[in-house]
Amino acid sequence: MKIKVVYVGPIRTHTRTAEEVLEVAAGTTVSGLLALLCEHHGDGFRDSIFLDGGHLANFARVLLDGEDQYEAGGLERNLDGVQEVSILLIPSMAGGRF
Amino acid sequence: MAQVAPREAVREDVWIPTVCYMCYNACSILAHRVNGVVVKIEGDPKSPHNTGKCCAKGNAGLMSLYNPHRITTPLRRTNPQKGYKVDPGFEPISWDEALDIVADRLKKAREKDPRRIMLSSFDLHGLGAFGESFTSALGTHNVSSGPAGFFCGNGVHPITWMNHGTFYAEPDVDHCKYLILIGSQAGGAVHLNPLGIGARMAEARLKGMKLVVVDPMCCQMASKANDWIPIRPGTDTAFALGMLNVLLNDLGIFDAPFIKKFTNGAYLAGPDGKYIRHPDSGRPLVWDSGSGTPKGFDDATVVDPALEGSYEVDGVSCKPGFQLLKEHVALYPPARVEEITTVPAETILRIAREYGEAASIGSKIVIDGVELPYRPAHVDWSRGPSSHAHGMSAGVAIQLLNTVIGAVDVPGGHLGISGSGPNWAPYAGPDGLLTPSPDLVVFHQPYPPRKVKKPELYEAPELFPLAVYSRSLLPENLMHPEKYGLDYRIEVFIHARNNYMMQTIHPEIVAEAYRQIPFIVTFAHTMDPSTEMADIVFPDTHFLERLDCFPNRIRAFQLANGGYWYWMLRQPVSDPPPGVRHWVSVLFDIADRVGILPDYHRTLNHLLRLKGSNQLAADQKYTFEEVSDRWCKSKFGSEHDLEWFKKNGIHTEPKDVRHVYQLPFLNVRIPLYHEFFIKAGEDVKQVTQELGLHDWDTDDFEAIPHWRPCPAYKEKGEHDLFLINYKVPYHAQSYTFENAWLDDLTQGYPDARSVLMNTETARSKGIADGDEIVVESTNGYQSRAVARVAETIHPEVVAIMGTQGHWVDGQPMARGKGVHWNSMLEYDVKRIDKLSAALDACVKVKIVKT
Numbered sequence: 032m033k034i035k036v037v038y039v040g041p042i043r044t045h046t047r048t049a050e051e052v053l054e055v056a057a058g059t060t061v062s063g064l065l066a067l068l069c070e071h072h073g074d075g076f077r078d079s080i081f082l083d084g085g086h087l088a089n090f091a092r093v094l095l096d097g098e099d100q101y102e103a104g105g106l107e108r109n110l111d112g113v114q115e116v117s118i119l120l121i122p123s124m125a126g127g128r129f
Numbered sequence: 130m131a132q133v134a135p136r137e138a139v140r141e142d143v144w145i146p147t148v149c150y151m152c153y154n155a156c157s158i159l160a161h162r163v164n165g166v167v168v169k170i171e172g173d174p175k176s177p178h179n180t181g182k183c184c185a186k187g188n189a190g191l192m193s194l195y196n197p198h199r200i201t202t203p204l205r206r207t208n209p210q211k212g213y214k215v216d217p218g219f220e221p222i223s224w225d226e227a228l229d230i231v232a233d234r235l236k237k238a239r240e241k242d243p244r245r246i247m248l249s250s251f252d253l254h255g256l257g258a259f260g261e262s263f264t265s266a267l268g269t270h271n272v273s274s275g276p277a278g279f280f281c282g283n284g285v286h287p288i289t290w291m292n293h294g295t296f297y298a299e300p301d302v303d304h305c306k307y308l309i310l311i312g313s314q315a316g317g318a319v320h321l322n323p324l325g326i327g328a329r330m331a332e333a334r335l336k337g338m339k340l341v342v343v344d345p346m347c348c349q350m351a352s353k354a355n356d357w358i359p360i361r362p363g364t365d366t367a368f369a370l371g372m373l374n375v376l377l378n379d380l381g382i383f384d385a386p387f388i389k390k391f392t393n394g395a396y397l398a399g400p401d402g403k404y405i406r407h408p409d410s411g412r413p414l415v416w417d418s419g420s421g422t423p424k425g426f427d428d429a430t431v432v433d434p435a436l437e438g439s440y441e442v443d444g445v446s447c448k449p450g451f452q453l454l455k456e457h458v459a460l461y462p463p464a465r466v467e468e469i470t471t472v473p474a475e476t477i478l479r480i481a482r483e484y485g486e487a488a489s490i491g492s493k494i495v496i497d498g499v500e501l502p503y504r505p506a507h508v509d510w511s512r513g514p515s516s517h518a519h520g521m522s523a524g525v526a527i528q529l530l531n532t533v534i535g536a537v538d539v540p541g542g543h544l545g546i547s548g549s550g551p552n553w554a555p556y557a558g559p560d561g562l563l564t565p566s567p568d569l570v571v572f573h574q575p576y577p578p579r580k581v582k583k584p585e586l587y588e589a590p591e592l593f594p595l596a597v598y599s600r601s602l603l604p605e606n607l608m609h610p611e612k613y614g615l616d617y618r619i620e621v622f623i624h625a626r627n628n629y630m631m632q633t634i635h636p637e638i639v640a641e642a643y644r645q646i647p648f649i650v651t652f653a654h655t656m657d658p659s660t661e662m663a664d665i666v667f668p669d670t671h672f673l674e675r676l677d678c679f680p681n682r683i684r685a686f687q688l689a690n691g692g693y694w695y696w697m698l699r700q701p702v703s704d705p706p707p708g709v710r711h712w713v714s715v716l717f718d719i720a721d722r723v724g725i726l727p728d729y730h731r732t733l734n735h736l737l738r739l740k741g742s743n744q745l746a747a748d749q750k751y752t753f754e755e756v757s758d759r760w761c762k763s764k765f766g767s768e769h770d771l772e773w774f775k776k777n778g779i780h781t782e783p784k785d786v787r788h789v790y791q792l793p794f795l796n797v798r799i800p801l802y803h804e805f806f807i808k809a810g811e812d813v814k815q816v817t818q819e820l821g822l823h824d825w826d827t828d829d830f831e832a833i834p835h836w837r838p839c840p841a842y843k844e845k846g847e848h849d850l851f852l853i854n855y856k857v858p859y860h861a862q863s864y865t866f867e868n869a870w871l872d873d874l875t876q877g878y879p880d881a882r883s884v885l886m887n888t889e890t891a892r893s894k895g896i897a898d899g900d901e902i903v904v905e906s907t908n909g910y911q912s913r914a915v916a917r918v919a920e921t922i923h924p925e926v927v928a929i930m931g932t933q934g935h936w937v938d939g940q941p942m943a944r945g946k947g948v949h950w951n952s953m954l955e956y957d958v959k960r961i962d963k964l965s966a967a968l969d970a971c972v973k974v975k976i977v978k979t
Contacts, residue, residue, distance in 0.1 A: 039728050040265035041243065082577050084559045089570040090270075094735060101567065119732055122264045122272040124250070126257030126736060127571035128553065129679045129696070129764070 032057055034064065034110060040120035042091075045076040055110065061093060062106040064116060079120055092119040140164050146173055146778025148680050148699035150672030151186035151193075152861035153253050155681040156324055157779055158187055160673060160702040167191045167673060167703055172324070176779050177691040178681060179324035185859040189870035194671045194703060196867070198655055198939055201706045203227035204666040213630070213640045214936060217661050224708070227665050228715075232722035234648045235267065238620040239723070243268030245620040247587060251275045251627040254680030254699065255713050257571075258736035263716045266728035271587050271619065274572070275627030277862075278600030279634070283967035284515030284524035286597045287575040292528055292537055292799045293545020293791075294555030294565035296684040297321055299509070302333040303690055304494070304541040306505035307487030309341045309480070310350055311365055311527055312513015316340075317349040318858030320511060321546075325688045339487070341480060343368060343472075344513060345853050346885065346928050347921035358480070359923040362851045363971045364470040365514035367836035368477070369526035371466030374458040375481035376533060382485035383451075387502070387535030388436060391792060392801040393562065394451035395434035396426055397442065402807050402832050404560070405447045413560050413804075416440045416449065426798075427561055450802025450832070454529070457833045469836060471923070484508075488534040496540060497786040501793055505541030507531045521595070521965035522834035525803060532801050538792035544689035549791040556797065560805075563797040571684055572597040578805055581812035583614040583820060588966075592817065592825075594809045599966035604634065604642035605958060614820050623650045625669065625712050630658035631863045631932055631949070634956040634968070635910060652712035655867060656939025669712045674705040676753060677713075678760050678774075690789050693781040696764070698774035714753035721750065739763045806830045806964075813963065829964050839971040840960055841907070848907045848973040850890070851926045854950045857881060863932040866943035875946075882947045883917035885928040886976065891918040896978050904929075905975045906953035913979065914948050927976060929953075 037050045055064060069077040080091035087093070093100040094117040100106060110116070144159045149170075157176030161169040170190050174181030205227070208218035238245040246269045250256050253274070264272050282297075289298045299322060300308055300315055314320045316330030334340060334353070342351035343358045343365070351357035360368060376382045388394040395415040397405040404413035405423070412425040419432020423442045426434070436451040448456075463474030487506040494503035508530045514523035536542030548555055548569065558564030559577050573579065578594040585591065587606045592613075593599045606613055622643075629643075630636045636658060643649065643662045651663035660666055677699040681687060687695065705711075720729040727747035733756070734744045743759035745751060751759075758771035769780060787794045810830020817825035828837065841851065857878075865871050875881045884904055886896070896902060898918040904927070905911045912934070922928055933947025953972055960969035 039732055041268050041270045043268060044243075078580055078582070082574070083580055084577050086558060086564070086577055087567070088579075089565075089567040089574050092735060097734070099735070117731070117735075119735060120265065120270070121261045121732065121736070122270045123570070123572050124248070124256055124260040124264070124272050125253050125274055125571045125682070125684075126261045128547075128550075128566075128568040128683050129257070 032111070034113065035115045036068070037115060037117040039117060041122070042076070042079055042118055042120040045072050045079060057111060058109050060107050060109050061095070061100050061116075064110060065093070065106070080118070090121055090123055092121060093117070094119065137164060145700065145702045146175070146698075147673065147702055148254070148677070148697045149183070149187040149190060150254060150675070150680070150699070151190050151865060153251075154322060154324070155254055155686040155697065156183060156187055157697055158183055162702055167194060173778060176697065177325070177693045177695055177781060178322070178686070178688060178697070180328060182324040182328060184318045184324060185874060186861060186865055186871065189868050190673060192869045193867070194673045196655060198941065199671075199706065199709075200653055200655060200666060200668040202668060202708050205230070206664045211640065211644050211662050213636045215661070217663070219666065227667060228718055228722055231650050231665055232719060234621050235719070235723050239267060241620075242617050244271055244585070245269075245617055246623070247271035247273065247619050247621070248623045249273035249275045249627060250625040251277055252625055252713070253682065255675065255677040255711075257682065258733060259713045259716055262729050262732035262736060263720060265732050266720060266725040267723070273588060273600055273603065274598065275600065275624070276629050276632035278598045279968045280516035280970050281512050282515065283596065283598070283962065283965035284520035285511060286572070287521060287595055287965060288524040288528045289545060290565050290570065290574075290597065291563065291576050292532070293548045294563055295545040295548040295569050296571060298543045298545045299326060299689050300507065301541055301544045301690055302326065302329045302338065304503070304505055305333060305338055305507065306541065307339045307341075307484055308506070309343065309484065309508040311343045311368070311508060311510040312515070313509045313511035314348060314350050314856065315509045315511070319856040319861075321685060322688055325691060339483070345851070345923040345926045346855060348855055349858065356480070358472055358476060361469070361471045361923065361925055362853055363517045363839040363842055364836065365510070366519065366523040366526045366834055367461060367466050367469040368472060369523065369530055370458050370461040370834070370836060371463055371477050372481045372484070372530055373454070373526070373533065374461045375463065375478055376485050377455045378459050380482060380485050382488070382490065383533045384488075384490045384504070384535035385436060388451055388533065388801060389434050391535070391537070391798055392532060393426070393560065393798050393804070394454070394801040395436055395449050396802060396804070397423065397440065397447040398450055398453060398802065398804060398832065399445050399447045402804065404804050405442050405445060414442060450804070453802060454833055461836070471925070484530070485534065488536060490534060494540050496790070499786050501790050502535060502539045503541055504534055504536035504539050506534065507536035507541070507543045509543060515965070516967050516970035518839045518960050518962055518969040518971070519829055519837045520962045520967040522829050522837070525834050529801065532799060537799060539790050544789065545791065546685055546689045547683045547687055549788045549795070550683070550694070551788070554791065555795060561798045563795070563799050569684055576805070578809040581809065581816050583816060585615075587615065587619055589613055592813060593963070593966045594812065595806065595964055596966045601961050601966050601968040604638060604956065607642040607645045612820070612822070619646050621648045621650065622646045624659065625652035628657050628659045628863055630662065631935070631951065633951060634954050635908065635952045638956055652715070656937055657864070658937050661937055667712060667715060668709045670705045670709055672699065673703050674701045674709070675699055675711050676701055676757055678757050692784060694784050695779055695781045697779045700775050711753060717751070717753070737763065803832045807832055824959065826959070826963055829962070839969050841969070841971040841973045844907060844973045848905070848975045850886070850974050850976060852904070852906065852950070852953055852972050852974045853926055853928045854970065855928050855930055857930055860931045863935065866931070866933060866935060866946070867940040869942060872942050880917050881930050882915065882933070884914040884948060884976070885917045885919060885922050887922050887924040887926070888918050888920050890924045891916060894976060894978065896976065901979045903977050903979055904948065904953070905977070906955075907973050908953065908955050910952045912948045912952070916976070927974060
């Protein structure tokens with residue numbers, strides 16, 4: 032299946048594109064897609080979104096059709112039916128939950 | 130004969146709810162406006178945050194509004210020379226021209242490398258998502274909250290994130306019977322959420338709560354305490370370790386069930402200090418006393434994890450973390466601690482005993498029908514212990530005093546602010562340790578430790594994997610980027626609501642750092658020394674002219690135990706002067722001119738959680754009012770739109786007891802044994818060696834802290850007194866000094882402009898109360914001052930209040946008054962805490978009578 036991946040913020044330093052369309056196998060999970068993207072875009076990309084031990088950094092937000100993955104089922108949710116995955120890298124300036 | 134002007138007829142007489150911004154605490158206020166003029170400010174009794182109270186700063190807010198020296202038009206620098214006390218030669222220009230100049234510089238910098246743009250602001254109420262979205266859309270990660278991060282909270286926030294999953298923690302004074310404040314003014318009108326805590330603290334004292342204050346000077350809270358314990362600056366770690374020694378080894382007071390269930394105190398550590406791990410799962414092992422075998426810490430068959438003793442696992446000798454803690458603190462017997470801290474050994478013994486007994490370990494309490502552990506004793510600490518070369522170690526040691534008695538997020542204990550809520554909670558991260566909900570982490574994340582690598586950013590957070598920010602590195606990196614492997618330069622620096630020149634280090638050094646930046650943009654309300662370094666200045670609003678949704682951000686500006694969640698609106702109660710705009714609203718114009726509006730809106734949609742028809746379209750322009758209205762409606766539904774908030778000021782919702790006292794309801798552990806510090810230190814050592822930073826000290830990266838002296842501790846000779854800085858309730862940062870009422874108040878308080886010193890010390894130097902003196906720092910900076918002599922300060926210490934000594938013409942009221950403490954500090958990477966990046970505020974001075 033085809034998934035559109037949109038990149039926002041400093042993550043584009045590593046992707047060198049604002050968006051791309053990828054062909055992934057049915058049943059691919061969010062983690063599976065991120066692993067694929069790490070392979071494509073290299074260590075800089077990986078280091079930007081993951082902490083040591085494979086935990087997603089708080090600066091990295093993954094949206095599934097606009098909804099935060101934390102609220103949309105988490106990293107193990109499969110992407111069937113999802114049209115667009117956005118990866119946002121957000122500098123932290125004392126924002127957070129309000 | 131003089132004529133009296135006829136009294137103007139009253140056409141308007143209204144009280145408008147809004148939110149104060151005379152410090153960062155976001156108190157609810159009512160502004161009384163008569164015929165378009167704000168004539169009085171009072172606390173809003175409807176708000177749980179400050180329950181109708183308002184401090185002197187808040188009352189005086191209207192005097193800053195009507196400051197005749199406000200900036201009211203964009204300005205352009207004409208003098209290419211930049212420096213300390215150098216006239217910038219500003220000339221007025223139009224908004225369009227100023228915006229075009231800024232957009233052009235941003236576009237050019239962005240084309241080369243977006244990291245060349247940096248945004249710094251301490252606008253904790255209004256920026257947040259707007260600043261994050263703006264810099265994200267620009268493509269830079271170079272952001273900062275500015276000067277406060279040089280000293281304040283560095284050794285506090287990482288600890289509260291690791292232990293409470295949140296930015297800050299505060300005393301549960303409603304249920305506490307024995308509170309120790311170490312370098313903290315909780316309950317005074319400084320610190321976080323002061324008015325809410327202060328009122329409850331007063332009630333708690335009337336009900337018999339004992340208050341002990343450990344501080345080099347008899348500060349405001351010490352003056353109201355049962356015990357003021359004067360301590361030598363920078364020795365708080367030793368004091369805490371000494372207290373732990375008495376509790377654990379002399380008295381045997383600790384909460385064993387709590388330590389077993391909610392900490393990693395039972396995890397086994399080997400000779401290298403690291404956990405003994407299961408060979409397959411990698412999980413840390415505990416020794417199960419029930420079966421006499423090692424098991425994974427979360428193995429359901431563990432009967433009783435051992436806290437004490439020595440064991441052998443696969444031929445490797447090991448001990449539980451708690452056992453190692455007991456052995457470690459035995460290195461700090463009262464006599465040794467007295468030598469380090471000057472606190473008498475018998476006082477340490479007495480306070481430890483009183484504290485341990487007051488903890489009532491094993492007791493329970495029922496609140497709102499829920500039975501909870503009851504630990505009515507704990508310690509709160511703040512900037513005092515934190516702003517030292519080993520400041521975070523102090524935080525770790527002090528927090529252990531709460532951990533060993535189980536006084537963490539339970540009634541009577543130390544409470545994290547908003548760690549858990551209706552839709553969020555900390556979770557068990559690596560090795561089962563508490564990891565904050567991602568939305569609560571608003572700076573860098575201290576756990577799990579971040580990857581250590583060669584710095585890419587100008588504050589070098591990559592070298593501080595356990596810190597939440599590393600602001601103090603900015604001047605150093607601007608002046609010497611090559612030392613840190615930075616292969617690009619900052620070209621555009623945007624700052625607002627902060628003042629590096631006054632609030633960090635000596636302004637000559639800051640000016641040198643600023644001179645490395647080709648283009649500086651500042652948003653400012655009045656002229657200050659940092660604004661004088663700018664190339665373009667935009668006039669900013671006063672807080673009584675601002676619109677800010679929910680300035681009391683959940684992470685910090687909510688009382689932990691206030692009974693409610695609450696969201697306030699800051700709304701304009703006065704029109705800004707023509708040509709003056711809220712700086713955050715200007716970011717939309719800049720984003721449009723730079724061509725990043727679609728990404729800006731996309732990220733705002735996510736961070737503000739704008740939903741459905743309230744989402745911002747990619748290319749459409751919106752007023753700040755429209756965005757704020759969409760934010761209100763997305764958060765609370767269409768009936769709670771911006772108009773509703775303007776009328777009502779605040780929305781409240783009851784807070785569940787499980788969110789006030791979260792730990793008993795979480796399946797997480799907090800660190801008693803900081804094993805992960807060791808690996809983080811090894812990584813820092815390796816990277817700093819590769820960078821050639823051979824004197825980068827990583828000794829503090831240890832599982833249990835040692836006390837280590839600040840550099841000033843070792844300095845002998847004629848600079849023989851420690852200099853400290855203290856706060857008073859009627860000033861915050863540096864801008865409140867340019868306020869007529871607060872200036873008047875300061876004049877009436879003789880200590881405020883003086884250098885406070887101990888009576889005996891003064892006598893030994895031939896100095897009497899009121900004498901003129903010269904204070905000279907080890908960095909060579911001298912200042913004339915008046916001595917104020919009293920017994921309310923440690924004999925080895927002198928103290929200066931606040932950030933005074935203003936020098937720019939645009940602040941005529943504050944100009945030339947008081948001593949500029951920051952100029953006395955030594956700025957040297959050796960004096961920066963390698964755990965927290967706090968700059969050591971411990972400096973020695975010489976005092977001479979003139």
